Amino acid sequence: MxxxxxxxxxxxxxxxxxxxxxxxxxxxxxxxxxxxxxxxxxxxxxxxxxxxxxxxHPKETRLTRLLKNYPNTPLNDDGIPVYICTTDLGLMDIDDCDDDCVICWNTPIEEE
Structure with a gap:
């Protein structure tokens, strides 16, 4: 470390x-x-x-927060939400999307 x-x-x-x-x-x-x-x-x-x-105590990610609030969210084989994109939720700008949903959803949430 x-x-x-x-x-x-x-x-x-x-x-x-x-x-x-x-x-x-x-x-x-x-x-x-x-x-x-x-x-x-x-x-x-x-x-x-x-x-x-x-x-x-790993940092909370976009995915863990989504699943905490919506535990029945359907996930694909990679463990990523089906039909939900972080850009649709306003969590990131579409211009910043690199089409790697696994990395995107597993990005740690920065604490306020």
Whole structure:
């Protein structure tokens, strides 16, 4: 995990936990160190913690959000919605479409 991905995933992990650090493995393993202190003193451990959390909590994709809201959406053999295009839903501009629906539907949703 490179540094940029580490910081982005750590931020996503922190946001997912809400207020406070309850349940955060960095907090639990820090033994009274503040988060940034633990990351400075034990960078390998911090990266491992964030990497493990990230693997267990993949980013929501266009497809997972659609299926969460419409679980009976028919899917084709590739696991992609039948007769529904992200451009039809306004999720992307038709000019940006490269006709690769698998990649398009599996694109992670950027958090606001």
């Amino acid at each position: 490179d540094a940029v991905k580490f910081f982005k995933e750590k931020e996503r992990m922190c946001k997912s936990l809400g207020e406070g650090c309850t349940g955060c493995m960095i907090h639990i393993k820090s033994h009274e160190l503040r988060c940034f202190q633990f990351c400075e003193k034990h960078p390998e451990k911090a990266v491992d913690i964030v990497k493990e959390w990230s693997a267990k």
